[in-house]
Every structure is written in structure tokens, then in C-alpha cells.
Amino acid sequence: MAVSDLIKQINEVVENPPAPDAVSEEERVTLLASLEKLRNVVEAPIDFTTRVIFGAHEQVGLRIGIESGIFNTMAAIGPGELTTSEVAQRTGAAPLLVSRVMKLLAAMGLFREVAEDKYANGPFAPAFSDASPLPKAVLHIVTANEVLIKIPEYLKKTKYQNPENTNDGPFQYAMNTKLQYYDWLKTEPEQAVAFNTTMMLQRMDRGEPWYEYYPVASKIETPVDEKAPLIVDVGGNIGINLNDFHAKFPELPGRLVLEDLPEVISSIQELDPSIERVVHSFLEPQPEIAKGAKFYFLGTVLHDWPDAECRTILSHIRNAMNKDSILLLSENAVPDTNAGLYQVKLDFVMMSLFAATDRTIKQFRVLLESEGFNLVKVWKPEVARPGSGFLFEAVLKQD
Structure with missing residues (x-):
């Protein structure tokens, strides 16, 4: 195919994009990956260098737009238009600064420049107002x-x-x-x-939740004592995972236990009343109330900690388990080969904040075995997306 024909086809799609509901999630993820590969093929070394070394500008513009009130001001007008002078008047920022920042944000596709120093919202702009997380x-x-x-x-x-x-x-x-x-x-x-x-x-953005591709019901081969925990969500934040799990399996017997630090537990505003809230640090031994559960679930917990602390966390869970218990780790594991850029970037975030790592599958196996676990299987969703991660299923080593 001639490059001119490819350019023409791309421009036609841009000018007449398919409706969002006409593109499946699998197609969308695959298309984004293909676009990334295409860019890597056509970029010259100077293009690559420029893109990488100027990568901080977008995040700086985004933060200024948020903290100065530009996004809030534009979100308030809906489909309308404002000049940079009007935005400056409403935010209290200098008109020239607003003009410079909005040019950057427009070049990023967040605003549409409808005339000189006059802008309207792009489709993503309202997502960066205070009404959004x-x-x-x-x-x-x-x-x-x-x-x-x-x-x-x-x-x-x-x-x-x-x-x-x-x-x-x-x-x-x-x-x-x-x-x-x-x-x-x-x-x-x-x-x-x-x-x-x-x-x-x-x-929320990990795509298909783990319990949709992991056979929860078939793993419960022996009857679960209704007084015993069915699942303990270790470091489970505000309980979104357990809430959704309970909605999916309301008939399963056994208690649902949510563990996290006091400041997190006290911040919970909505949680199914059947879910027990337990103040606990996973660096300490598991409390009696959480012992003997069928499932111990950790959602992106271990990647926040170096190996020494991970072994402490795993040892406390191991000591709380019985022979029928299953450990489930939902983690942003880095593939042993051909890791994607997003996955490796997350690894560097872990290095930055925690001196920790997003481990490879091989590293997870070694870590688990060092604390008396056997890795049974690594599960993953049918439609993988950046951040989908893997689900590691492990059990106690049997003597």
C-alpha cells in the first residue's frame, strides 16, 4: 500500500469516526496497540528523541489547567465558547499565561481553538474538572x-x-x-x-474483573462454614472489589472480610452491610477473625513493597491459611519477555515511590516459593488491556 493511500484512509477515519458502541473493547485495545507499532515504524530517531524529551510538557500543562481552574471554567460553559481573556477573568490568572497554557492543551486535543484566543471544550476536557476523579x-x-x-x-x-x-x-x-x-x-x-x-x-479500569475469568465457584470443592471467612481482601482499600464480588456471588456462604489501615476504613462511605470492616496492617499477623478463609485476595499490594516486606506479608497470610485455602494475587506483572511500555513505566513508578518493583512472572514464582507456596496457575482475562494485570493462584506447599 502506498503511504499516500494509508494517510488518506487514516484521515477518512478521523473525519468520520465509528460510533463508540460500534467498536468492541478488544478492537479498541488492539487498534491502540497497532497505532503504537505504526508510530514506531515511521518515526525517525529525531522524532523519537523529541517526543521522549518533551514528554513532561503535557503533564505540566494538564496540572496547570487543573490547578488554575481552566478546566473547571470551561466545563461550566458546556458546549459554549470562551476567549482566553474571559477564562483569565474567571480564574484570576494572567491573560497571556492562560493563552499560552490553552494553546498547549488545545495542541493536546483537550480544547478546540475556534478562533484566535477563543476555545471550546474537546471531548475529554470535562474529565479534568473537579466533577471527575x-x-x-x-x-x-x-x-x-x-x-x-x-x-x-x-x-x-x-x-x-x-x-x-x-x-x-x-x-x-x-x-x-x-x-x-x-x-x-x-x-x-x-x-x-x-x-x-x-x-x-x-x-475500576483493570477491565474484566478477576472473578469473571477465575472459576470461583468450582474452586469451592468442600462446603464452606458460614461462620468462616469466604474471602479476605487484604489491603482492600474502600471495598470496591468485595462489593462487586458479593454482587456477583450473593449466594456463596461464608463471611466477607475487608482489611485496611484505620484511615482508609474510616473513609468508607458506601459498603454492603454484609462486608466486615477490619482495621489491620498486612505487615502484622492476621487477626483471628480472618483465619481459615477459603480465599485470601491481594489486589496490587505486593508491587508496592520490596521483597523483604513482601515475604513478611506472605508469611502472615500463610500462617492464617488452612490446607484448603487459596491465595490470589492480582498484580501488574511484567511479562518475562516482550514487556509493554506501559507495564515497564509502572515498574518505574514502583521504584520511585516504594523502592519496590512490578515483578516478572518468574520473580513472583520465586517469591511465593520462598514463603512456602506453590504457584498453581497464572490467570489472565481474554481481552488484555494496559493495566489488566494477571491473577496468580497459589496454595500452601504440602508436606
Whole structure:
């Protein structure tokens, strides 16, 4: 195919895109991956270099647009239009600065420039107003990137040793603090809200939930005592996973137990009354109320911790399990080969904040075996998407 014909076809699709409901999720994910491959083929080295070294500009523009009130101001007018002077008047920002920021945001596709210094909302712009949770996620990731940019300096200082001390890693170096990240969050309420919101969005955006492709019912071969836990969600945040699990399997016997730190449990606003809230740190032994469960579920918990802390977490769960218990780890595992860029970027976020890692499948097997588990199977959804992750099923080693 001639390049001119390909360009023509692409422009035709852009000008007349299919309706959102006409494209399946599998097709959408595959198309995005194909576009990425196409760009890699046609980019010249200078294109690649320019794209990478100027990558911070988009996130800076996004954050300024959020924190200055530009997105809120534009969201308030719906399908209308505003000049940059009008936006400046409503936000209190300087007109020239607003003009410069909105040009950047328009170049990113967030606003439409309908005339000189006059803009309308693009389809995504309202998603960055205060009515959406996305601004909180932006704050969390931009803060993580403040640490990320210091990693080369940190690694040079440590003679390029792999960060493995969660109390003395890139985060402490970049932020000039002795606090571990989670302890630091307790001193920064706005950042704590941003972190918890991001975790909620991540769990909602993982595509097909784990219990849709994991055979929950068939794994319950022996009758479950209604007084015993059916599932313990370890570090389960505000309970979205357990709420949805209960809605899917309301008839299954056994108790549903949600564990997390006191500040998280106290922040829960909506939770099915059948779900028990337990204040607990997974770095401590499991409480009696959570022992002998059929399933112990950890959703993207271990990637926040170096191996030493992961072994502590796993040992406490191992000691709470019985011979019929199953450990389920939902994790953003990095494939042993041919890892995608998004997966590797998440690994560097873990390095930045926690001196931790998004492990490969092989590394998970070694970690589990070191604490007395056998890895039974690695499950994944039929339609994989960035962030879908894997579900690791493990049981106790039998003597």
C-alpha cells in the first residue's frame, strides 16, 4: 500500500469516526496497540528523541489547567465558547499565561481553538474538572514523576544498585524526607486523597474483573462454614472489589472480610452491610477473625513493597491459611519477555515511590516459593488491556 493511500484512509477515519458502541473493547485495545507499532515504524530517531524529551510538557500543562481552574471554567460553559481573556477573568490568572497554557492543551486535543484566543471544550476536557476523579490521579502521578526525574541522580549516588529499601530509596532522596511513602501520605492529606482515588480508578479500569475469568465457584470443592471467612481482601482499600464480588456471588456462604489501615476504613462511605470492616496492617499477623478463609485476595499490594516486606506479608497470610485455602494475587506483572511500555513505566513508578518493583512472572514464582507456596496457575482475562494485570493462584506447599 502506498503511504499516500494509508494517510488518506487514516484521515477518512478521523473525519468520520465509528460510533463508540460500534467498536468492541478488544478492537479498541488492539487498534491502540497497532497505532503504537505504526508510530514506531515511521518515526525517525529525531522524532523519537523529541517526543521522549518533551514528554513532561503535557503533564505540566494538564496540572496547570487543573490547578488554575481552566478546566473547571470551561466545563461550566458546556458546549459554549470562551476567549482566553474571559477564562483569565474567571480564574484570576494572567491573560497571556492562560493563552499560552490553552494553546498547549488545545495542541493536546483537550480544547478546540475556534478562533484566535477563543476555545471550546474537546471531548475529554470535562474529565479534568473537579466533577471527575481524574484530577486527583493527575496530582498523584505528577508527584511520583517529581521523584522519577531524580532517579538518575539517585542511582549515580548509589553506584547503580537496585533500590530495595522502602525507608531509604528514591522517594526519600527526592523529597528530602526520612518517612516511608505511606507514612508521608499521613502528613499530606491532599496527596493521600489523590493516592486513594488513583487506586480506586486503577481497580475500576483493570477491565474484566478477576472473578469473571477465575472459576470461583468450582474452586469451592468442600462446603464452606458460614461462620468462616469466604474471602479476605487484604489491603482492600474502600471495598470496591468485595462489593462487586458479593454482587456477583450473593449466594456463596461464608463471611466477607475487608482489611485496611484505620484511615482508609474510616473513609468508607458506601459498603454492603454484609462486608466486615477490619482495621489491620498486612505487615502484622492476621487477626483471628480472618483465619481459615477459603480465599485470601491481594489486589496490587505486593508491587508496592520490596521483597523483604513482601515475604513478611506472605508469611502472615500463610500462617492464617488452612490446607484448603487459596491465595490470589492480582498484580501488574511484567511479562518475562516482550514487556509493554506501559507495564515497564509502572515498574518505574514502583521504584520511585516504594523502592519496590512490578515483578516478572518468574520473580513472583520465586517469591511465593520462598514463603512456602506453590504457584498453581497464572490467570489472565481474554481481552488484555494496559493495566489488566494477571491473577496468580497459589496454595500452601504440602508436606
